[in-house]
Amino acid sequence: MEPDSPSESAVTTCYRHPKVECHVRCTRCDRYICPDCMREAAVGHHCVECVREGARSVREARTAFGGRITTAPLVTYALIALNVLAYLAEVVRPEILDRFSILGAGLTGPDGGHYVWQDTYPVGFSPEGVVNGEWDRLLTGAFLHLPPTQGTFGILHIVMNMVTLWNVGRVVESQLGRSRYLALYGLSALGGSLLVLLLAPTTSTVGASGALFGVSAAYYVLARRLGADPRSVNRFMAGLLLWLVLSAAITSWQGHLGGLLTGSAVALAFAYAPRGGRRTLVQAGACVVLLAVLVLLAVGMASALKNGTA
Known part of the structure; x- marks a missing residue:
């Protein structure tokens, strides 16, 4: 039997879970992510690190007088x-x-x-x-x-x-x-x-x-x-x-x-x-x-x- 070609033997795994095979990439950083690391985005999926980084860059909502918006008094x-x-x-x-x-x-x-x-x-x-x-x-x-x-x-x-x-x-x-x-x-x-x-x-x-x-x-x-x-x-x-x-x-x-x-x-x-x-x-x-x-x-x-x- 002939050996597998390189394209057939290459297995992609999650960047956070190397033992988990996956075929989906983060649309921001292009790294492979498994279902546990996927976060739905407007287009495709993001990894947890990109989601965390995006949250830090989002300006926090404030009231008209500068206070933080609260859901409970x-x-x-x-x-x-x-x-x-x-x-x-x-x-x-x-x-x-x-x-x-x-x-x-x-x-x-x-x-x-x-x-x-x-x-x-x-x-x-x-x-x-x-x-x-x-x-x-x-x-x-x-x-x-x-x-x-x-x-x-x-x-x-x-x-x-x-x-x-x-x-x-x-x-x-x-x-x-x-x-x-x-x-x-x-x-x-x-x-x-x-x-x-x-x-x-x-x-x-x-x-x-x-x-x-x-x-x-x-x-x-x-x-x-x-x-x-x-x-x-x-x-x-x-x-x-x-x-x-x-x-x-x-x-x-x-x-x-x-x-x-x-x-x-x-x-x-x-x-x-x-x-x-x-x-x-x-x-x-x-x-x-x-x-x-x-x-x-x-x-x-x-x-x-x-x-x-x-």
Whole structure:
């Protein structure tokens, strides 16, 4: 018998699996690929390496404000979970409310009770609040709510806030992306706490409303920037301002107003930052500057309270 000709004896194998015979080539790199390594393409098939290389060269889709497009509002879910867990914790241990609520300046008496701050306090009394270095109160208070013992509004407080966060937060997160949305929420919460510190330092305050007013303000700013129906967004803003006025009778209007102003400033920076490669840098810079201003104001107010000049 005559030996096989070279064309008949040549066997082509997959470049990744040398033991697997195959006859299909990648249309990009021209290497032989087996069925396990084939990836369908517009024309023919690609190998896994060419697919991976192509994915790196594809520009990632972004929202209108530069954030990554997300399919699930994970930050909103996480914030709701943190608020609910904090509420359950304060129900089990009511002392959490006293220790972590927003409080600029107060006194703890020898009997363990809480008293209004005085420039000079009697022997046996000790300062509490931000003036005592409890800076964490500026953020922790934004995750606490009125306990059930406060009557019907005690339950409604967290229910109303979480419903608002669910309805508005998901929309804003989808528009901004997770990191920008989280920055908005955190700065709005801090801004609300700061205005409480400035205008009502001896009042103990709790609630996510400051942060939610900031998120709601961002909803309005972003909707206007995207060209939404002005009548619809104006009605939304009118309702928000109406609630700000009505809330003065039952909750901390200072926290609401502070969150509204801070959230508006952050949203304006996000919405009107120039497009292009520097947009993220401009947005991040605006957040850092705003954070620095809020921190300096908090430190200055705390120092003034401690020295009796506020």
